[in-house]
């Protein structure tokens with residue numbers, strides 16, 4: 405397969421350019437790709453007046469950068485992101501991404517931090533199959549999971565999210581995009597944009613890939629205010645999004661009480677492979693969830709102790725961090741993360 409690549413630059417600063425893969429230009433031969441390149445590139449640019457188009461090329465799939473995918477169960481593929489926080493990374497590609505191939509079509513679970521990462525995932529996916537990409541599930545609103553969505557939407561995917569996702573993306577999208585531009589080289593973020601879901605989930609929903617169904621479940625506030633999980637019922641592969649972290653310190657941006665409750669009550673029956681939002685897939689719930697449960701429980705207990713002793717937040721946060729120091733060796737980015745978590749926990753628990 406050949407892919408159409410268009411170089412685009414920011415109109416405001418033409419040195420800021422990036423290669424953009426336009427899935428509509430996919431073709432079996434280079435000749436077929438080139439024949440329609442100008443028309444497709446022109447149409448795409450017309451809808452994006454903030455970008456200036458440069459040359460187009462048609463490149464073989466094998467010659468383009470692609471995400472690493474590992475097959476964790478039959479026709480279930482996972483890209484494991486770098487185990488670090490976005491600020492420590494060169495390109496923000498820290499989240500785990502999933503691809504499930506059904507009889508008739510393909511679903512993607514999370515799209516990565518940028519158009520560039522979404523494209524690398526799309527190229528990798530096209531090495532597996534040329535079936536249509538029917539669905540993209542965004543597990544929650546955090547930037548490392550969502551900003552590759554545009555390329556998958558252009559490939560034809562319906563985009564699914566928690567019922568709170570549209571509001572969260574509308575509120576936070578502009579700030580997240582500013583952060584990408586501050587943290588990374590232009591090739592990593594030019595042409596990245598917020599894409600809102602066209603299907604939202606309030607309780608549960610099913611995606612049919614042809615003889616294979618995915619169960620989507622929307623949860624009350626836990627990691628964020630809008631976490632969505634995906635269970636591939638055929639293989640028992642459970643994509644938790646950031647409801648589970650492995651190796652990277654868990655980030656609290658929803659409700660600590662809600663998150664602990666989810667961990668206590670929500671392990672799905674029949675889950676055989678657990679794919680966390682960050683870190684390696686695990687073969688059992690206990691292996692996947694044990695360390696995070698201990699971390700969150702310690703955070704809740706220590707925060708509760710400070711509040712019970714009427715310690716103000718500014719003093720309580722460093723005390724909580726010190727009290728949790730024996731957790732540090734188990735988690736990447738512990739120092740940066742735990743102080744923020746303690747602040748969020750204090751604000752939540754002081755109202756109890």
Ligand SMILES: [Zn+2]
Nearest residue numbers: 544546627646
């Ligand atoms: Zn997250």
